[in-house]
Amino acid sequence: MLTTEFLLRDQYAKYGSWLKTQDPQTLHNHFGYSMSKRAIDALVKTFIQNLRNNHFLVAKIDGKWAGTMHIASRGTEVEFGVIVSPKYRKQGTAITMMDEAITWARNRHYKDLFIHCISWWNRPIQRRYEKHGLVPRNMMSDSEANLQLDPPNWGTLFKEQMAIAKHNWLLMLPCAKPHCLIGR
Secondary structure: OEEEEEOOHHHHHHHHHHHHOOOHHHHHHHHOOOOOHHHHHHHHHHHHHOHHHEEEEEEEEOOEEEEEEEEEEEOOEEEEEEEEOHHHOOOOHHHHHHHHHHHHHHHOOOOEEEEEEOOOOOHHHHHHHHHOOOOOEEEOOEEEEEEEOOOOOHHHHHHHHHHHHHHHHHHOOOOOOHHHHOOO
16 A cells, blocks of 8 residues: 655654665666765755755555655745655556645645756656656756646645545554555
């Protein structure tokens, strides 16, 4: 079962720990260069020092981290950075995170969404952008996609509240973990 949750601010170090478990090619595709464990620690430290402008959405499949989305904000702009572990690709992980993060951004009155894709040949992620109305354009060897976000409405507010309610409901299960639903 695929679930999502936003990390609490005191959990940001978990993002760094998860990054360290990713293969070098996944990290290179996301960041554009190899990331050492020390570089990941430094990056996470900068996120922790600027909590107001950094948020993390985590996708889990059967209770295991499948993907993350870093949401960086500045003024009325928001930028998404999506990583899905190779084992969990092609299972709707990126689409689910994109959908939830766009709703989240709209409900906080962000107006412009940007996504930067380091690898111009990364067609799978570009297709996911297109499903959400983002049209990638090539810029040298990279691509960038942007979208003007509509303001929030009752539908987006309700959608976010339902996602929160689902997460809280799953936590109330006897074993208090979403993967408990497996086999029921």
